[in-house]
Amino acid sequence: MQTTYDENNIFQKIMKGEMPCHKIYEDDKTFAFLDIMPRADGHFLVIPKVGSRNILGIEEDDLTAVMKTVKKLSHAAQKAFNCDGITLQQFNEPAGGQVVFHLHFHVIPRMEGEKLKPHTGEMADNDLLARHAEMIKAAL
């Protein structure tokens, strides 16, 4: 299993402002933005600022900070979308389904009876993502 961390991965570029994103939150240890290929409306990602490939390479304090942000933003998403549930997903290494090698938690608002769209399926409309980001920010 690989343990190296690529400083030039896409999520580092997003945090550095070298690539665009629909940011919803940032603090000293964590950063959150909408998933560009959402599995449901309001699907976002929470990442640590520290460079960690996945769950196997992160210090406990940094992981705790990520989970605090996951909880805080889950409440905001629930309020924003009035959803019936929330699904968390987190993948490690290619065999575990990981595609981007900077640790991230998926937070996905769920409506009763609505199936998840495919993982890394279709890119969402940019204006729609912008609207959803505003809805979550407003609920914070």
Ligand code: AMP
């Ligand atoms: P995984 O590593 O399996 O959790 O998948 C990576 C996730 O990152 C997928 O859900 C992608 O849709 C998402 N993703 C990839 N590139 C971007 C990007 N530039 N902005 C937002 N989300 C992205």
